[in-house]
Amino acid sequence: MKKLGLMFILSTFLGISILTGCSSPDKSNAKSTVNLEHSDKRGTVYLMAGKINTNENVNISSKITAKVAETYVDIGSTVKKGDPLMKLDSKDLEAQVAKEEASVGTAQANLAKTQIGSRPEQIYKAQALVDSANVSYENAKKNYERNQKLFDTGAISKSQLEQFQTALGEAEASYESSKADLDILNKGETQETINVAESQVKEAQAALDVSKIQMDNSVIVSPISGVVTAKDIRTGELATAGVNLMNIVNSDAMMVDAYLPAEYINKIKVGQEVVIKALEVPDKEFNGEIYVIDSVVNLKNKNILVKVKFKNQDVELKPGMFAEVGVKN
Template structure:
């Protein structure tokens, strides 16, 4: 009986020694495998990264204007096409009115040119031409007489030169009066009309620009999502191009993670993974490997891996830290 008890005790001691030896070997394996950080039921959490949204947008204004209406805040849900910001449009409306006045003035000028000369203008030009011709005839006769008198030695040369100058001037006046009358009878030249038409087009372009600027008074969300940041309040001046809001589509949440290149043979596209998020304790998420970068970071020898969540969870937010576990079973 004593011998049996002795043998039983020896067997128990040997069994315990064997068990303690396996535990130590397991610890040694974990310490020597540089790619393993945590072991949990054959899930190796060897990849880490940050939660991000594939679709996000920074809302800006195209013009400098004050905020007239801004009712959404961080955490607000918006839909694609929603009006999310209204700008003060008083200055814009004044610019449109001014541009419209410019168009009206340019068009009136063009119409006047195309309509031709009024009858009274032609009458005045005709009378001016008759007067110029009469003066020309008088100066011509006077100049001829002075030539004869000068040749006879009855007048000095200076008097002859004066009559010649008057004759030349009268002749020039006749030509100018005739040209003015011809222009009135013929109407404006094609070049003059073309210039007036170009002025109308320029004014219309200015009006179109002002109208487009006025349309920018309302800012529309280009995506559906959640407002994650707000940098301005109602009544404040929005500068063109400055960030006003950030909107994130949480339906496009994913993880950009990095894996050591030595571990790449254990990762493949569509591989199922388990995800732990440090900010969400006590919960695991499921996902799949969607993309494996074809290049290796030359600095740290890591490879970018993109992870997609199987389910969309409102608890997930961009910027959260995540660990990705891969089954080794």
């Protein structure tokens, strides 16, 4: 069949679909619908036309904003689910992950130290400080008491006595502080302190998890198996989060939503093998099979929706192409 014939049937089909959507069916529309039938030299009778669609058609976008470091596919490339499509620059993300890993390590070490409690050498050192502070306190106390007596006899001035009193106060404060430190070491960390350390570990780990997810997002993979039908990004360009970069179509899921004049309903059945020709691929024929025949007739144009699946796929087939479907005599 010549390309002119295919263009005629598709333009007729589109004209019917548009015009009858705005008015009631009349005799002229019915006549145009009948004229859809034509055949080629091999006896294939083309009864219906429609648009190629697919059940799986996805737009690919990035979850982060970064420059494209490398692309692995181009328009027409066949990919499998999980295949990498492109890699984004991840230097900053790698540095962030390293920083968060260090923070997790520090927090975990602090928690372990808190949970283990005091080591014997720490307690020994703290006890030595207490003993030393106690000696200093006792000496300061004796000096103050001796000079108090001298003050009472008028041997020293009040300002001199106050100096010994200040020294006594400082020695006492140091002694009490060292005893408190030793008491903490002997008792170990409180549960509240341990809880705080545990929270710090969780916070650091959560930040690390977020950074790792962002790292994973720097490699964009295909969510389905199919063919790359569009690509709007190149190496070195900025991929903005949420903006479409590619389109992938599962060619195995492509079909034709064709419309059959109701008067030809007795010429087709579910499971019947058919021939498909696409307007944009005029030199090829594709084998197909009818798998759905709508039970409702469109009252405006007297057409019936018929779904036809391809039995052999081709990378040249694209969703949105117009096609006609024929049956063999």
